[in-house]
Amino acid sequence: MAKGDPKKPKGKMSAYAYFVQTCREEHKKKSPEVPVNFSEFSKKCSVRWKTMSSTEKSKFDDLAKQDKTRYDNEMRDYQPGGKGGKRKKDPNAPKRPPSGFFLFCSEQRPKIKVTNPGLTIGDVAKKLGEMWNNLTEATKKPYVIKAGKLKEKYEKKQECSNVAILICDPALNLICGVACVLSGHPFDTVKVKMQTFPGMYRGFVDCSVRTYRQDGLHGLYQGTMPALVANVAENAVLFACYGFCQQLTRTLYGLERVSDLSDLQNATAGSFASVFSSLVLCPTELVKCRMQALHEMKVTGKTFLHHQVSTWSIMRSVMQTEGPQGFFQGLTSTWLREVPGYFFFFGGYEISRTCFTKTGQAKGELGVVPLVVSGGIGGACFWLAVYPVDSVKSRIQVLSMAGRQAGFLSSFINIIKTEGFLALYCGLTPTVIRAFPSNGALFLAYELTRRALTNQASNH
Numbered sequence: 001m002a003k004g005d006p007k008k009p010k011g012k013m014s015a016y017a018y019f020v021q022t023c024r025e026e027h028k029k030k031s032p033e034v035p036v037n038f039s040e041f042s043k044k045c046s047v048r049w050k051t052m053s054s055t056e057k058s059k060f061d062d063l064a065k066q067d068k069t070r071y072d073n074e075m076r077d078y079q080p081g082g083k084g085g086k087r088k089k090d091p092n093a094p095k096r097p098p099s100g101f102f103l104f105c106s107e108q109r110p111k112i113k114v115t116n117p118g119l120t121i122g123d124v125a126k127k128l129g130e131m132w133n134n135l136t137e138a139t140k141k142p143y144v145i146k147a148g149k150l151k152e153k154y155e156k157k158q159e160c161s162n163v164a165i166l167i168c169d170p171a172l173n174l175i176c177g178v179a180c181v182l183s184g185h186p187f188d189t190v191k192v193k194m195q196t197f198p199g200m201y202r203g204f205v206d207c208s209v210r211t212y213r214q215d216g217l218h219g220l221y222q223g224t225m226p227a228l229v230a231n232v233a234e235n236a237v238l239f240a241c242y243g244f245c246q247q248l249t250r251t252l253y254g255l256e257r258v259s260d261l262s263d264l265q266n267a268t269a270g271s272f273a274s275v276f277s278s279l280v281l282c283p284t285e286l287v288k289c290r291m292q293a294l295h296e297m298k299v300t301g302k303t304f305l306h307h308q309v310s311t312w313s314i315m316r317s318v319m320q321t322e323g324p325q326g327f328f329q330g331l332t333s334t335w336l337r338e339v340p341g342y343f344f345f346f347g348g349y350e351i352s353r354t355c356f357t358k359t360g361q362a363k364g365e366l367g368v369v370p371l372v373v374s375g376g377i378g379g380a381c382f383w384l385a386v387y388p389v390d391s392v393k394s395r396i397q398v399l400s401m402a403g404r405q406a407g408f409l410s411s412f413i414n415i416i417k418t419e420g421f422l423a424l425y426c427g428l429t430p431t432v433i434r435a436f437p438s439n440g441a442l443f444l445a446y447e448l449t450r451r452a453l454t455n456q457a458s459n460h
Contacts, residue, residue, distance in 0.1 A: 270346025
């Protein structure tokens with residue numbers, strides 16, 4: 001593929017190019033451990049080609065004709081993308097590190113120019129290649145080690161650069177947030193209603209139907225705006241911190257690269273990252289949950305607010321009655337849910353990707369379906385592990401509209417004593433169903449974007 005335009009057809013090969021390719025394959029079969037000296041190899045191929053008869057060359061001519069036909073057919077359908085087809089470089093992108101050979105060249109080129117001032121650029125390059133090929137492995141080792149260290153620094157900078165673009169791209173975060181909310185918010189609304197008022201509905205279907213009859217689709221999408229803000233903010237903080245927490249975990253375990261982290265270590269990094277995402281998630285979830293369960297609060301006489309109010313009305317009510325600290329009611333419950341929950345979330349996701357990865361394949365090469373399924377499995381693991389904690393959080397955040405609630409532990413014990421342990425699992429069905437479209441879309445967007453950023457950086 002052309003470097004400027006990845007969609008441009010591969011260039012056609014000449015008969016001589018096919019011959020050289022064949023010679024190279026023959027050399028690899030006969031002497032796989034012997035490195036190729038390209039200068040000498042090219043000379044031998046040239047001499048051998050000149051001495052070959054027309055009959056011997058005919059098979060290579062046929063291959064070249066077939067490739068020319070292929071190239072002409074592909075070029076008929078090809079439409080160049082943009083002027084020049086050249087990707088604009090990002091001046092802030094990390095500079096790709098040199099290889100061990102190029103470090104050697106940088107060191108030896110001035111010396112060759114001093115001792116041989118008459119040599120052309122081509123001759124200098126040829127001499128450097130010969131000098132490198134004649135070095136022993138022990139002599140090459142310092143250059144190779146230095147190149148490895150430079151590559152590690154480059155990968156760290158590139159990871160930080162990619163994370164920064166993920167955070168700073170509002171369009172990307174907004175698109176991911178809209179996709180997650182549109183696909184999963186009705187399930188989330190039913191979940192909150194059933195968690196907060198478990199005796200009011202017979203189950204998932206009953207709650208969904210009654211909500212639709214009462215307020216239509218608007219009732220199922222109550223709290224969409226704070227949910228969208230929560231999703232965008234949480235994902236931006238979570239995945240940014242996930243990258244940094246992976247680096248921290250890598251350092252703690254003494255590993256060289258993030259790619260060396262095990263599934264368990266990645267899960268630990270995700271758990272660390274959730275501590276920070278909870279700080280932006282708690283206030284927005286409080287507003288969302290109150291809007292979703294406002295009809296039930298009105299019916300039971302626990303609030304005088306109208307059940308179809310705006311996000312701003314709920315925020316103003318919290319500020320007037322509880323002050324700024326009122327937005328953080330349920331923060332302890334949020335941490336108790338997020339920290340262990342995201343351990344299972346990222347753990348389930350990474351383990352699922354490992355199961356989908358074939359022998360010889362990297363996780364980063366997985367297709368769309370495995371990514372979506374892995375994201376869904378991660379979300380399902382999250383909710384199955386911490387759902388009772390989320391039920392307590394929802395009650396604290398919603399019922400605090402009628403007065404300050406007890407803490408997490410007291411609320412948890414009170415629910416078990418008065419309603420039984422199963423009351424903590426009301427609304428689990430829509431939550432697990434919601435996990436697949438919402439989290440599948442989230443991880444798909446994250447992975448595809450990260451790959452695109454990595455590919456873009458690699459072209460710089």
